Amino acid sequence: MHTFELITPASVTEAVKAQAGSPTAQQGAPVRFIAGGTNLVDFMKLNVETPRQLVDINRLGLDRVEALPGGGVKIGALARNTDVAQHELIKARYPVLSEAILSGATVQLRNLATTGGNLLQKTRCVYYRDTAFACNKRNPGSGCPAIEGHNRMLAVLGTSEHCIATNPSDQNVALTALEATVHVTGAKGERAIPIAEFYVLPGATPERETVLAPGDLITHVTIPALPDGAKSVYLKLRDRASYEFALASAAIVTQVSGGRISFARVAMGGVGTVPWRSHEAEKALLGKAATRENFRAAAEAALHGAKPQTQNGFKVELAKRCVTHALTLATKQA
């Protein structure tokens, strides 16, 4: 690990200023915000990240979960995963988010990991993690050995010839289905970024994963109210029953009125280079009867553009079954 200087800003303004001088907020940034550290410290030990300065944002507050007027919820960027998942407001209004968070990592990690940090969670692609290998995300232009190599865990949606790394987060799949907004304070003031616009497909620049610019500090996330009677569910399929990343997962929000689907949000994890929203599946569901056949048709639509690699073709069918079953669970009568 390279040595670093620790900076402890007393305010959001100071924190933003401390990072604003960095040439990038993306891969390889010489100045990094640190909160829980569960991701960053790991990558610093691997020399995948080598910041010269760490900006410790743990004393900025930003850790509350609050109800918003109109039925939504505001989650501070420094709210720990455990506290969000166990919060009564989240459990009552957005079970999909609580379930997603609790399906990831371990209690020890969730006690440290934050909402904002999880939004920026890095891929688990083995080539990204190992500096002995080429990786376009870690070292732009060096190549992608995953395409011809170990790609069983990697993405089938949103890939490019430069990168097929999976976004590993569960939280972010739920936030995508919930149409959350990411609130950022940057050098030029505050911005509200819909989560659908927050992540960037790898394309020819896989080192750039989000729209965050130097100085941008995530301060909180807001989630809008769901339609009356809407139900939400997270289903995660993985190699082990606990403490494992998703092979495929689905975050579903549905409302059924008079036997027909009147509202549907479908997002998938484990299969995309970003948390994957499927407008195709939602379109296929809207106005249809809540039947297994219609769920399967929606799942087919969701995976329509899937591009399997040499080892992960199984994910296409697995994700379809995952979406189908999650829709079944979400529309089940209580």
Add this chain to the structure above:
Amino acid sequence: MAPIDEKDPQPLTSLERISRRVFLTRAGAAGVATATAAVAAPLSAQAQAPTAAAPTEAAAVPGAVPVTLKVNGSTHRVMVDPRATVLDTLRETLSLTGTKKGCDHGQCGACTVHLNGRRVNSCLLFATMHQNDEITTIEGIGTPEKLHPMQAAFVQEDGYQCGYCTSGQIMSAVALLKEPVGADDASVREALSGNICRCGAYPNIVAAVQAVRHMA
């Protein structure tokens, strides 16, 4: 007095009665006196020991920074490398070797400690970032004379084989008692999935945890 194997016909000398750990710790401390490249050295905790590095010598360690850590109710002022984790500081600087280093990447749980009452992986914490926090290690929850009920239950239920993961398992299990965990064994297994046991003592670990929960 450490128990001596009654079947052993040869009583141990006083030197032999010193445990391996005590011997290694003392030998290590003596080594510090001559080692100039020590990563970290205590400022106050062992300041009375003639072998401990003086503050000026510690300051000579390139880039070392002063850190105050609250561990098991005691405050320690030490000089550490900014990269030092809480885990390394506990073991190497404060000689609290009950907390184990397994993977050093937050994957195995051997290094589990309590941070302000919540269990965390100490290998993922930079010591410099946790100067205002209350850290509790396995040394802080019980003593050989007065075991924590969870420690006693691990002994009773044989919740280990090699013992390397045990302190992490117990720290997780103690924290679990205050967490919203279901009553069944499956819930306990899920709640302890962050503590890996390569020996596979899991059934007995679950039994130990459930025994303590049933006592409450």
